[in-house]
Amino acid sequence: MTLPPVAFVGLGAIGAPMAAHLAEGGRLTVWNRTRVVAERFAARHQAMVAATPRDAAAAGELVLTCLPTSREVEAVLDGPDGLLAGFRRGALLIDCTSGDPASSRRIAARLAERGVGFVDAPVSGGTNGAEAGTLAVMVGGEAGAFDRARPVLERFGRRIEHVGPVGAGHALKSVNNALLAVNILAAGEGLAALVKAGVPAATALEVVNASSGRSFVTETLIPERVLTGAWPVTFRLALLAKDVGIARGVLRERGVEGPLLDQAGELLDRARATLGEAADYLEPIRLIERQAGVEIRG
Numbered sequence: 001m002t003l004p005p006v007a008f009v010g011l012g013a014i015g016a017p018m019a020a021h022l023a024e025g026g027r028l029t030v031w032n033r034t035r036v037v038a039e040r041f042a043a044r045h046q047a048m049v050a051a052t053p054r055d056a057a058a059a060g061e062l063v064l065t066c067l068p069t070s071r072e073v074e075a076v077l078d079g080p081d082g083l084l085a086g087f088r089r090g091a092l093l094i095d096c097t098s099g100d101p102a103s104s105r106r107i108a109a110r111l112a113e114r115g116v117g118f119v120d121a122p123v124s125g126g127t128n129g130a131e132a133g134t135l136a137v138m139v140g141g142e143a144g145a146f147d148r149a150r151p152v153l154e155r156f157g158r159r160i161e162h163v164g165p166v167g168a169g170h171a172l173k174s175v176n177n178a179l180l181a182v183n184i185l186a187a188g189e190g191l192a193a194l195v196k197a198g199v200p201a202a203t204a205l206e207v208v209n210a211s212s213g214r215s216f217v218t219e220t221l222i223p224e225r226v227l228t229g230a231w232p233v234t235f236r237l238a239l240l241a242k243d244v245g246i247a248r249g250v251l252r253e254r255g256v257e258g259p260l261l262d263q264a265g266e267l268l269d270r271a272r273a274t275l276g277e278a279a280d281y282l283e284p285i286r287l288i289e290r291q292a293g294v295e296i297r298g
């Protein structure tokens with residue numbers, strides 16, 4: 001099926017491979033803050049480059065954003081060159097940022113005044129999943145808006161779920177990533193102690209992965225990235241720390257105490273301050289290794 005005209009804003013680590021699938025599906029216009037990134041993408045995937053977010057919105061019936069946080073999404077909406085200045089009535093904004101629910105509700109209300117629809121549609125599955133077109137997409141919004149977004153989301157997603165009203169996708173995504181963060185920290189701490197106790201890291205992981213403590217972190221991330229010493233940068237620690245912060249906000253908003261997530265959030269914020277904005281999300285394990293005086297290698 002050919003897609004209606006689509007625009008994509010934010011060609012970062014995950015946005016670019018997502019947008020590449022849309023280029024295969026029909027007419028695609030892209031905008032990126034650093035223009036050369038958009039130009040390189042357009043040359044490779046036969047897309048058009050918009051000079052401003054406003055031009056991108058004017059070119060697309062469906063407009064996707066994939067930016068670090070909801071703050072940047074709100075920033076590209078405003079101003080004479082912002083998305084709001086370019087949207088046609090009846091357009092739909094599909095926000096694939098891992099954003100925060102309160103901002104999404106605010107954005108949806110502003111767009112509704114201009115006859116523009118909104119869904120929050122954050123993704124999970126990493127850059128590999130984006131390249132393979134196998135992402136999970138969790139969508140918040142009205143049923144009609146979800147139906148319109150679905151054919152676009154199917155281009156890069158395998159599991160596409162309508163999970164509730166506007167903001168529900170972002171809430172679910174933040175809780176998912178909070179679970180990921182807890183698993184990373186707990187696995188790092190436990191493995192450091194086991195290696196010091198004389199258990200080889202690879203053996204420890206094999207046994208955990210045949211037992212009840214296994215997770216995506218122990219089955220895939222640590223074997224592929226930590227044991228090998230590869231430490232690729234695919235998802236910035238700063239973004240995971242942001243997600244845990246959003247999850248803590250969701251708990252607070254709903255009156256749920258979250259001492260475990262509070263602790264995980266504080267540990268990630270501290271790791272981010274030590275390791276910097278470019279560090280990968282698994283690198284807190286390096287800090288655990290450093291403190292323990294041990295390396296977790298296979």
Ligand code: NDP
Nearest residue numbers: 010011012013014015033034067068097098126127235239
């Ligand atoms: P990156 O940091 O790789 O890319 C961020 C993108 O946002 C770039 O295109 C950047 O443009 C743009 N940007 C940053 N600040 C601004 C701004 N002020 N105004 C306009 N554009 C801006 O992030 P990712 O692609 O990794 O992540 C994007 C979203 O997807 C995040 O919410 C993240 O949590 C989520 N996500 C990421 C995953 C991953 O594996 N990487 C997995 C699942 C979700 P420029 O080129 O100019 O820097």
